[in-house]
Amino acid sequence: MEIRFTLNKKQVTAEVNADSVLIDVLRSLGCKSVKCGCETTNCGLCTVWIDGKSRLSCSVLAAGIDGHEVTTMEGVEEEAAEFGAFLAAEGAEQCGFCSPGFIMNVLAMVRELEDPDMEEIKEYLAGNLCRCTGYMGQLRAIKKYMEKRKSPVIKVREVQG
Amino acid sequence: MLTIGNYVKAKTLEEAYELNQARSSRVMGGMMWMRLGNAKVKTVIDLSGLGLDQIEESDNVIKIGAMCTLRQLEQCEALRELYGDGIAESVRHIVGVQFRNQATVGGSIYGRFGFSDVLTAFLALDTFVELYDGGTIRLSEFVKRKPDKDILLSVIVRKSRRKFRYESIRQTKTDFPVIACSVVTGMVHGKETWYFSVGARPMKAELLEKQWEIPDNASEEVIADYARQAAAEFTYGTNMRGSAGYRQHLAEVLIRREMASILAEGR
Numbered sequence: 001m002e003i004r005f006t007l008n009k010k011q012v013t014a015e016v017n018a019d020s021v022l023i024d025v026l027r028s029l030g031c032k033s034v035k036c037g038c039e040t041t042n043c044g045l046c047t048v049w050i051d052g053k054s055r056l057s058c059s060v061l062a063a064g065i066d067g068h069e070v071t072t073m074e075g076v077e078e079e080a081a082e083f084g085a086f087l088a089a090e091g092a093e094q095c096g097f098c099s100p101g102f103i104m105n106v107l108a109m110v111r112e113l114e115d116p117d118m119e120e121i122k123e124y125l126a127g128n129l130c131r132c133t134g135y136m137g138q139l140r141a142i143k144k145y146m147e148k149r150k151s152p153v154i155k156v157r158e159v160q161g
Numbered sequence: 162m163l164t165i166g167n168y169v170k171a172k173t174l175e176e177a178y179e180l181n182q183a184r185s186s187r188v189m190g191g192m193m194w195m196r197l198g199n200a201k202v203k204t205v206i207d208l209s210g211l212g213l214d215q216i217e218e219s220d221n222v223i224k225i226g227a228m229c230t231l232r233q234l235e236q237c238e239a240l241r242e243l244y245g246d247g248i249a250e251s252v253r254h255i256v257g258v259q260f261r262n263q264a265t266v267g268g269s270i271y272g273r274f275g276f277s278d279v280l281t282a283f284l285a286l287d288t289f290v291e292l293y294d295g296g297t298i299r300l301s302e303f304v305k306r307k308p309d310k311d312i313l314l315s316v317i318v319r320k321s322r323r324k325f326r327y328e329s330i331r332q333t334k335t336d337f338p339v340i341a342c343s344v345v346t347g348m349v350h351g352k353e354t355w356y357f358s359v360g361a362r363p364m365k366a367e368l369l370e371k372q373w374e375i376p377d378n379a380s381e382e383v384i385a386d387y388a389r390q391a392a393a394e395f396t397y398g399t400n401m402r403g404s405a406g407y408r409q410h411l412a413e414v415l416i417r418r419e420m421a422s423i424l425a426e427g428r
Contacts, residue, residue, distance in 0.1 A: 001168070018205065019165035021196075041193050042335065047259050053232075054259040059196045061189070063168035064207055105259060126335055127257010 003066040007031070008075030014062070022048070022057040022065055026072055033073035033100040037129070044128035047101035047108075048072050054108040056127075073100045079107055086145040092137030098130045106142060110149065118143070163200055170207040174312065177206050178293050181310050188312055190268020191230070193260065213267070213314060216240075224291075225316045227267025231255060231279065234266060240318075244286070244325035247343070251282035251327040256335045271313045273304055273365050276337040280304065281360030282327050284368050285343040287319040301368045323347030324426065326419035329361070330411050332402060337361065339403045340411045344419035355420075357391045359412050363400045377424050384424065388417035 004013045007029060014025050023046045026034045037045030039058050046058040049071040073080050080103045087093050087103075102125070109116065109124045116124065121142055130138065166185075171177035180186050185203035189195060213226035218239040225234065231252045234240065240248045255261055255278060269279035270290065280300075288300040293312040300316070329341040341360040346353065352372045360366030369391060375383070392413035397405035 017165075018168040019163060040197055041260055041263075042256060044257055044259060053262045055263050056259045059192050059263065061165075061168060061192060061205070061207075064170070064209065066170075105257075108258070123253065124258050127259050 001063060003063060005065045005067060006069040008071055016062040018061075018063055020062040022060040022062050022070070025062040025065075026057060026070070031072040031074050035097060035100055037098070037101075042127070042129065043098070043101075044105060044125075045098055045101040047104040047128070049104065049108060052111075054105050071104075073104055076104075076107060080104075083107065083141070083145050086141040086148075087138065090137040090141040090144070092133055092141045094132035098128065098132075102128045102130065102138065106145075110146065115150075116146075163196055163198055163202065165202045165205045167204045168207065169204055170210050172210065174211060174293055174314070177208055177211070178312055180204055180206050181312060186310075188271075190228070190265035190271070191263040193264045194268065194272060194274070208267075208312070221320055223318045223320065225266050225318070227265060227271070227313045227315055229266045231261040231264045231266065231269070232258065234279070235261060243318075243320060244323070247325040247327040248282060251278045251329075251341075251343070254278070254329060254331060254335065254338075266316055267313045270300070270303075270316055271308075273308070275363045275365045276361050277366065278327075278329060278338060278341050278360065281329075281341040281358050281366040282343050283316060283318065284360075284366050285345040285356040285358035286323070286325060287321055289317040289319070291315040291317060304365060304367075321347055324423045326422050328415045328419055330415070337402065340408050340415065341366070342412055342415040342419065344416055344423065346423055355391075357416060359392070359395045359416075362395060362397045362408055362412075363402065364396070364398055367395060369394050375420070375424065377427050379424060381421070384421050385413075385417050388413050388420055391416050 002013055002015055016025055023034055023036055034057055035045040037043035041056050041059045046056055047054050048057045051069050083103055093099055105125055105128050181188055187202045188206045208228055213228040215226050216229055216237050217224045223239050235249045235252050269277055284300055289297050290300050290303045291297045291314045293314055295311050323345050325345045327343045329338040331338050338361040343358045345356040353374050355371045355373050357369040358366050392409055397408040399405045
């Protein structure tokens with residue numbers, strides 16, 4: 001069957017089977033940031049946004065996406081690069097395989113929660129597993145990223161300085 | 162591995178029900194559990210276009226559409242106002258936000274899964290399920306039924322002045338619970354009534370009702386004794402997450418904590 005949906009703000013069509021899952025369709029359309037980890041809805045590597053909400057593309061039937069809006073990391077490249085720089089600065093990446101899903105969920109979190117504390121951040125990101133880092137670097141990166149978002153003036157001064 | 166022959170986004174409930182009467186048809190919820198199964202499904206029926214994704218509040222009830230997500234439950238202000246953080250507590254440990262944005266209330270309740278936090282939580286409340294063919298029946302009755310080809314439309318919680326607590330124990334964060342307990346108390350027909358629901362025993366949740374008049378200032382020993390009695394009335398099983406004896410011990414502890422918390426708050 002043919003489905004039409006919005007992918008990273010562009011209209012696309014794809015030919016899918018009744019049991020095709022979204023992750024495979026997205027990767028076939030060139031969105032290689034979307035990674036397959038556990039395939040059992042536990043690791044968060046395949047996180048994308050569907051109609052603005054974080055979802056696990058390994059368990060979404062592609063047929064059900066017809067008419068919806070899907071965003072992958074390719075669609076929020078600048079923002080992802082900005083947060084990615086914080087991850088790199090804190091040494092929060094080792095193999096980096098979990099980063100795209102993790103970044104997508106962090107960006108969803110900063111849209112959804114106004115001023116989350118560390119416990120709320122940990123809870124929001126509980127569905128993103130990383131088997132290299134132990135999460136401490138990532139949490140430092142999030143904290144600094146959120147501080148920067150709250151104080152854009154400081155950022156400009158820092159850049160100018 | 163799951164294979165699906167046809168995908169149909171139902172345009173009406175009638176269409177969904179008719180399609181579902183075929184032996185090899187399945188209604189899909191969030192696809193979290195079905196996807197992990199090993200089945201050949203001829204037709205999968207998607208209910209997402211039928212407006213079943215709303216939580217509606219009226220004077221007497223809160224009606225939760227079957228296609229509402231667990232995240233909607235977690236963030237529902239009406240449920241929070243009535244029952245505090247209990248409902249949110251029952252779902253917040255389920256994997257992550259992405260999972261809860263996808264898993265549906267209907268899938269969780271209809272499946273009557275042994276591990277279900279959602280079933281355990283709602284079973285202790287004054288809850289009904291609305292079925293397409295079977296009408297509206299008590300959740301406690303629905304739980305005992307064998308799965309059939311009806312379609313769950315909504316979960317209806319009758320508003321009442323009841324206190325609700327939910328607790329679960331997991332070996333690791335985001336895993337299935339080793340045990341899950343909810344405790345509810347309130348006045349029913351003029352008598353103080355306590356409801357205990359214990360899930361992940363590892364069998365599906367069961368409900369226990371007791372007309373116990375317990376003073377707010379009951380001692381720790383008295384509360385512990387009631388908790389022991391309640392926990393002893395359930396049966397428990399053994400699996401890789403824990404033994405039957407360990408589960409019973411945990412149930413006793415959680416029920417005691419929940420009862421003490423309710424009594425401390427005052428009714």
